[in-house]
């Protein structure tokens with residue numbers, strides 16, 4: 098998940114892929130998944146990569162009634178041991194949340210949890226974190242009231258939040274960017290501009306990636322310093338390797354087919 102710092106990435110939650118996955122929402126990168134077995138094999142490779150690089154993974158059972166249930170990132174926002182349970186921005190995904198919330202409340206014993214009310218909407222996939230600076234996407238899934246809820250949680254910690262308008266052609270902020278380390282942002286040059294992020298803390302940089310590799314901008318920084326990335330994005334890989342970051346690549350084709358990126362498939366807690 099995109100809301101924890103590198104040093105907070107020891108445990109991750111994933112959820113199995115239901116047979117109904119072929120009905121998952123797909124409007125952006127994906128034309129819709131067709132091969133559930135391949136998606137499951139790719140998810141297993143993802144879990145194996147996390148575990149091989151220092152993350153303990155817990156897996157929840159799939160929910161056949163919710164084709165998108167593997168995309169757990171959208172369902173809970175964990176920040177410094179506190180948790181915000183957003184009301185997801187797509188109605189078909191709202192009822193995915195209870196087992197995820199239940200698991201996290203038990204795992205994070207005594208966790209302070211807040212929920213959203215009224216018309217507030219947010220998908221966890223709209224948040225990225227650069228050290229203690231947060232960015233949230235105002236998107237088709239995340240509205241201003243949702244952003245207000247996140248802002249009050251972050252205010253409690255004294256963390257700054259900046260809002261970025263997500264262009265029409267993208268689902269979430271994490272669909273088009275990520276922070277592979279606590280001082281690097283990857284972003285596609287035709288989707289976002291330097292002004293969207295504003296002035297960054299000293300020592301931080303944005304690596305601008307050509308639009309053909311927009312999907313590759315979503316990466317996961319691992320606790321051992323390596324970076325998990327999707328296979329097939331040579332500019333992203335070269336940019337990370339040039340900065341001394343070792344990359345681990347996995348095939349994400351059937352996850353991408355449902356508009357899912359690497360971060361969408363887990364919650365670090």
Ligand code: CIR
Pocket residue numbers: 121122123165168170171187190221222223268269271272355356357358360361
């Ligand atoms: C959806 O449209 O909600 C799913 N098919 C994909 C969710 C991807 N999640 C994410 O970017 N955090």
